[in-house]
Amino acid sequence: MISCYVTGASPRSNELIKKTRAYERGKISKKELEESFEKATETVIKAQISAGLDYVADGMLRWQDMLRPFTENLKGITVGSLRRWFNNNTFYRKPIIKDYVKREKDVVINMTHLEKLPKNLPWKAILPAPYTFVSLSENQYYRDKAEFIFKFAEVINEEIKGLAEAGFSYIQLSDPALVYEQSKPKSMKDKSALVNDALEIAVKGTTTETCLQTFFGDFSKILPEALDFPVDHLGIDLYETDFEKLKEYSFEKGVALGLVDSRSSLVEEPDELVTVAKEIIKSIYQSNMGEVFICPNCDLDFLPWEKAEEKMKVLSSATKRLREELS
Amino acid sequence: MNKLFPTQEVGSLAKPRWRIKSYRGKPLSREDINEAVHWGRKLGIENLEELVKLLSEGDSASRKRALLEWSAKYAIRIFETAGLDIVFDGEQWRSEMYEHVIRKTTGFKFLGYVKSFDYRYFNKAACIDKPKYAKSFYLDEFLFTKENTKKEIKMPFTGAYTLVDWTFDEYYEKKFSGEIMGFKRRKFEAKREFLFDLIKEVIRPEISKLIDAGAKWIQIDEPAATTNPTDEEMKLFVESFNETVKGFNCAFSLHNCYSNYEVLAKHACKLRNCSQLSLEFANRDGRQAGTGNERTGYKAIKLFEEHGFHENYGLGVVDVHTNFVEPPELVRDRILHVAKAISDPSRIYVSTDCGLRTRTWETSFRKLKNMVLGAELARKALE
Numbered sequence: 001m002i003s004c005y006v007t008g009a010s011p012r013s014n015e016l017i018k019k020t021r022a023y024e025r026g027k028i029s030k031k032e033l034e035e036s037f038e039k040a041t042e043t044v045i046k047a048q049i050s051a052g053l054d055y056v057a058d059g060m061l062r063w064q065d066m067l068r069p070f071t072e073n074l075k076g077i078t079v080g081s082l083r084r085w086f087n088n089n090t091f092y093r094k095p096i097i098k099d100y101v102k103r104e105k106d107v108v109i110n111m112t113h114l115e116k117l118p119k120n121l122p123w124k125a126i127l128p129a130p131y132t133f134v135s136l137s138e139n140q141y142y143r144d145k146a147e148f149i150f151k152f153a154e155v156i157n158e159e160i161k162g163l164a165e166a167g168f169s170y171i172q173l174s175d176p177a178l179v180y181e182q183s184k185p186k187s188m189k190d191k192s193a194l195v196n197d198a199l200e201i202a203v204k205g206t207t208t209e210t211c212l213q214t215f216f217g218d219f220s221k222i223l224p225e226a227l228d229f230p231v232d233h234l235g236i237d238l239y240e241t242d243f244e245k246l247k248e249y250s251f252e253k254g255v256a257l258g259l260v261d262s263r264s265s266l267v268e269e270p271d272e273l274v275t276v277a278k279e280i281i282k283s284i285y286q287s288n289m290g291e292v293f294i295c296p297n298c299d300l301d302f303l304p305w306e307k308a309e310e311k312m313k314v315l316s317s318a319t320k321r322l323r324e325e326l327s
Numbered sequence: 328m329n330k331l332f333p334t335q336e337v338g339s340l341a342k343p344r345w346r347i348k349s350y351r352g353k354p355l356s357r358e359d360i361n362e363a364v365h366w367g368r369k370l371g372i373e374n375l376e377e378l379v380k381l382l383s384e385g386d387s388a389s390r391k392r393a394l395l396e397w398s399a400k401y402a403i404r405i406f407e408t409a410g411l412d413i414v415f416d417g418e419q420w421r422s423e424m425y426e427h428v429i430r431k432t433t434g435f436k437f438l439g440y441v442k443s444f445d446y447r448y449f450n451k452a453a454c455i456d457k458p459k460y461a462k463s464f465y466l467d468e469f470l471f472t473k474e475n476t477k478k479e480i481k482m483p484f485t486g487a488y489t490l491v492d493w494t495f496d497e498y499y500e501k502k503f504s505g506e507i508m509g510f511k512r513r514k515f516e517a518k519r520e521f522l523f524d525l526i527k528e529v530i531r532p533e534i535s536k537l538i539d540a541g542a543k544w545i546q547i548d549e550p551a552a553t554t555n556p557t558d559e560e561m562k563l564f565v566e567s568f569n570e571t572v573k574g575f576n577c578a579f580s581l582h583n584c585y586s587n588y589e590v591l592a593k594h595a596c597k598l599r600n601c602s603q604l605s606l607e608f609a610n611r612d613g614r615q616a617g618t619g620n621e622r623t624g625y626k627a628i629k630l631f632e633e634h635g636f637h638e639n640y641g642l643g644v645v646d647v648h649t650n651f652v653e654p655p656e657l658v659r660d661r662i663l664h665v666a667k668a669i670s671d672p673s674r675i676y677v678s679t680d681c682g683l684r685t686r687t688w689e690t691s692f693r694k695l696k697n698m699v700l701g702a703e704l705a706r707k708a709l710e
Contacts, residue, residue: 014439
């Protein structure tokens with residue numbers, strides 16, 4: 001089975017950017033800004049449907065950064081200063097953990113336009129993975145990283161259950177920090193063990209499909225440990241991952257192949273993506289092919305909206321071709 | 328420079344409202360004009376009535392040019408009046424450090440706004456053809472500054488690595504598609520070729536013109552230097568700096584800020600012909616005076632020393648992100664603390680952390696004056 005979806009936030013359109021700027025300058029009301037977000041969300045959802053994506057996400061247009069809804073809405077956490085977002089020319093606000101972390105209300109659902117999502121397609125929600133959230137935070141409360149990561153995994157677990165109840169069937173946990181950091185192989189093993197335990201907590205008792213989406217780093221760094229992570233699918237940034245190392249391993253789980261580059265405005269040729277995907281699929285699934293998703297390597301919001309729209313179309317046409325050629 | 332602890336700034340100064348509005352052809356309020364007159368008198372600017380007359384005129388190309396010159400004159404005078412030893416024009420001729428260069432160079436197309444953070448965005452260009460020098464982007468500004476100051480000039484110049492890092496690389500990625508199979512390797516090779524083409528075709532020709540026109544010191548601004556902290560990328564960055572300055576008879580320095588100094592320190596000693604590292608420190612430091620071991624903001628100096636960097640420091644002793652005006656005693660102690668740590672005070676140039684463009688002229692002026700007083704106190708302390 002081969003499908004396609006997006007893996008993060010959509011860019012804000014020029015029109016929406018103008019509104020957010022006007023709002024910051026006090027020129028439009030909160031209500032007018034909200035209406036603009038709503039309208040833009042509709043556009044993002046329609047664009048995914050018309051491009052032919054198999055899962056639909058709400059575009060996360062309001063998310064100021066991947067951590068922010070949690071930074072702002074969990075008790076015990078305050079919003080810190082700006083920090084560079086990995087190796088990008090974009091910035092996030094560092095979560096400062098001041099006290100026992102408590103989830104008193106839904107976080108992601110309150111940021112999502114459920115009513116705008118289509119009835120006839122499965123819904124995908126995207127959340128920060130425990131490891132990344134904890135790595136990018138400043139912990140002033142918990143004894144150590146492990147204690148905090150397990151706590152945050154509980155929060156994610158409650159979120160996933162809430163999202164499933166609201167109708168989401170697919171949950172992506174975004175984990176760039178896991179593959180971005182430079183670590184020695186020995187500490188990589190310890191790290192993988194910690195991530196594994198945190199993921200156990202995060203997905204415990206949940207019914208949705210789950211994917212651990214890695215990006216901004218080489219996925220082969222967390223092999224072979226990642227093959228046993230308690231998620232259904234593993235997401236790989238193919239613009240950062242050594243193909244040859246990846247091909248040395250044999251997979252049973254599904255994979256989300258980040259074949260479209262969200263950090264480049266050059267629109268890919270579906271032909272080439274199909275060739276690369278086939279080569280990887282053949283190598284990592286020697287006997288039974290697992291579930292395969294074709295996706296952007298990371299959030300499309302590094303691009304202007306028009307480019308993101310074009311790239312969604314590329315995703316879909318590469319996926320169609322792969323389906324034909326591999327069925 | 329013979330004097331101990333020469334004072335300098337890093338580049339940008341805010342643009343006055345009368346300059347921004349009238350450059351866009353918008354009408355000025357009485358307040359805007361009063362501001363021009365107020366600062367003009369404060370700085371002893373000659374022929375102020377000419378400026379007032381200019382501000383009331385209709386939009387034209389010659390008026391635009393005159394506006395750039397007037398605001399540059401003001402900025403130069405602010406730095407001089409504050410007492411700096413090394414000056415420039417507050418980058419009054421530039422819209423912004425990135426756009427200014429890209430717009431005047433061929434091979435680029437602006438694609439529109441992409442996010443930076445929160446509700447902030449930046450206009451990002453794509454490289455769609457081999458970059459080519461079209462027209463000079465800094466020369467007129469340099470010549471004007473040279474005519475209007477007797478002080479030493481340090482010319483800020485946006486570095487190639489940062490220009491490349493902030494630009495989509497369509498032309499070269501396309502060029503390499505099909506040739507190199509691994510996407511990661513392909514992107515890196517595409518970036519490398521883009522970088523060195525830009526240096527050869529655009530950056531070096533402009534540096535050459537500046538030197539012919541009399542530039543003695545060029546500061547390469549590379550805020551993106553440590554954006555990609557891997558060894559491979561840092562080596563590329565160092566190589567790009569060295570290639571930029573290679574063979575020129577001119578002093579060069581590097582400015583970087585709000586970055587990972589652990590990474591930069593490891594590679595800084597490999598920079599050739601880099602007479603000064605101008606870095607932001609005050610933003611990381613406490614506000615208590617004192618020269619003891621506890622100046623947290625300046626810890627990184629040790630890293631640069633340990634990795635064998637022996638040239639000068641442009642020591643950021645004034646935080647450009649706050650309106651807090653550093654008292655001269657705090658400036659003094661920051662200088663003395665580092666002078667002690669590197670045991671050679673002659674390697675210290677007293678500086679702001681970064682350009683002052685986000686502060687008002689009033690705040691910038693007060694901060695700079697105190698910086699100059701603080702340097703003087705430090706000199707006295709070592710006498």
